[in-house]
Amino acid sequence: MAQVLEFKLPDLGEGLTEAEIVRWLVNVGDVVAIDQPVVEVETAKAMVEVPCPYGGVVTARYGEEGTELPVGAPLLTVAVGASSAVDGSEAGPAAEPASASSEASGESSGNVLVGYGTGAPAARRRRIRPAVPGAAPAERAPAPAAPAAPAYVEPTPAPAAQPAVAGHAALNGGVAVRDAGVGPVPVISPLVRRLARDNGLDLRQLTGSGPDGLILRADVERAMAAAEAPPVPAAGAAAPTTTAPVAPAPAPAAVAQTGMRGERIPLRGVRGAVADKLSRSRREIPEATCWVDADATELMAARAAMNAAGGPKISLIALLARICTAALARHPELNSTVDMEAREIVRLPEVHLGFAAQTERGLVVPVVRGAQSRSAESLSAEFVRLTEVARQGALTPADLTGGTFTLNNYGVFGVDGSTPIINHPEAAMLGVGRIVPKPWVHKGELAVRQVVQLSLTFDHRVCDGGTAGGFLRYVADCVEHPSVLLRTL
Missing domain, CATH: 2.40.50.100 (RNA polymerase II/Efflux pump adaptor protein, barrel-sandwich hybrid domain)
Incomplete structure (x- = not known):
């Protein structure tokens, strides 16, 4: 039974x-x-x-x-x-x-x-x-x-008057309509599905312009624009002749309060979680930022030599991560968290290194576990794996939590510097700008060198500027002279 x-x-x-x-x-x-x-x-x-x-x-x-x-x-x-x-x-x-x-x-x-x-x-x-x-x-x-x-x-x-074949669109009054009884509509991302839902659009009434009818963000935006456009009068229709003033429609509450009309996007899912965490970080953490320019020419040359020797390719972010873990071993105050209820600073024994990754669903921070014991080759492989999983939207909660220090490579966006918000409840974040050729004094002479700006945002409760400056100066020294790192290997 x-x-x-x-x-x-x-x-x-x-x-x-x-x-x-x-x-x-x-x-x-x-x-x-x-x-x-x-x-x-x-x-x-x-x-x-x-x-x-x-x-x-x-x-x-x-x-x-x-x-x-x-x-x-x-x-x-x-x-x-x-x-x-x-x-x-x-x-x-x-x-x-x-x-x-x-x-x-x-x-x-x-x-x-x-x-x-x-x-x-x-x-x-x-x-x-x-x-x-x-x-x-x-x-x-x-x-x-x-x-x-x-x-x-x-x-x-x-049931419609003319049933459609499963998985295909039926024609209803000249408009392509998907069979509402056959599974979910193929949409390029959950963000596009949410955009349509928040604007009252039925995705089954849209015809996607992507491969195999995939609905793209542009398709939803076109449908939104069409819905907002004023109706066109029929040919030969008489135009209104009245001159009496027409009372305006009552404004929505949101418009009355802000005095402006705009798109309202709910803070849910990943975007909502990021908003909550950043707001909490800014409320609770008294952060400060210091930065320095560094000559990365020798680091770039060392990476090129490693990759020319054969074997798996070593990424630049992996070398920077290896430098970070060595710097945290010298300055463990920055690999910690603050317990305000107990009024204690908790120094953490392992470095679980988060790195900022931009995806279609927004900014996420996957975590590389035990980064302090990994080689540059192992770090490269893990960065590649987690980045691919993030782009697929398949990161698990375990992949996104438990970080102790974050590396933020905002140089990929073409910017030189930034003052990021610390990823709560961590105590610090290292930012890396773009590496660009600039005039630089090298061995007493003016030369064109590959220069990068490094910034450290830190929780002033866990250390003072001397510790933060020492950490950042050591990172810059390793970038300028990679042989310095050999002391800790």
Whole structure:
């Protein structure tokens, strides 16, 4: 006899209490295997695929794409058991859904991505997008009856007069319309999906200009502009002749308060987490910045010689990271954090080096674990791996937390210097500007050398300017004379 089990949004770790559904990977009626990913969600840390610990037939889904759910809220129900797992056939009387922790008659892995635990009760669920007008009752598979009147079951739109072939667009009044009953619309990124949702656009009404109909940001912006354009009067229509003054429409509350109209973008997901962390850093950390110009000609030459010798290529940021770890060994005050409740400075034994990476989803800071014990070659490989994972939007919460010092190479944006905000709760950040040829006094003569500006932003609670200056001067000396680094290898 089949049993219906309810799978709830698991605790994703690091104190995260909610997640936004980005894309469903299964439909109602699909047969899923144990630990098969069923939904892609975005948290404040990263985008992750959530596996279901049960194998069987999906009988209901809770939440549309774009819905934000708290930890512990139902995600889907699965009918487990021999008959339902094979063909989804009826299996006797309707069964009440069991808890995700209950033992089922079918197999279960028990893997529900349990992290550190939040301990908070499930908050009220809220729907981000309105229900589809004229939608038919919730979609159900011919499996054992699921729980009565679920709050977030994916609706199935009413059938169109001319059904479209699955995965293709139908023509409705000369406008390409995607089949609303066939999975998620292909969109280039979650940011574009969110832009359309915040502006009330139905992505299924758009025709993407990207490969295979992929919807790009430009497609959404064109649709937004078309929606805001005033209607064109029909040919021959009489123009209004009244001269009476027309009372202006009441301004929205936001316009009345600010006196201006503009696009309002919710601070959610990664962007919201970055905003919270930077605001907290600026509130709590009394930071100061010092900087110095350094001649990087010899460092560039040393890197070129390393790469010419064969083997894996060594990146410039890996050499700078190796210099940072050597400098932190000499100045451990900067590899620390401040516990204000205990009024203590906590010096950390290992260097977990974060590095700023710009992605389509915004700025993220992946962390290289145990950087103090890695070679330049190992650091290069890890930087490449984490950067590629970041661009794919697949960084895990563990990849983004636990850093003790950050290296920020803003020179890739073509700028010489910056005064960055410290990545809370760390105590310092080294910034590296672009390396450009400049006139420089070298061995008593004016010459053109490769010059870089280095800046150190530090927490003034953990050290004074003398320590920060000593750290930065050592880094500059290693950049100008890489042989200095040999003393610590």
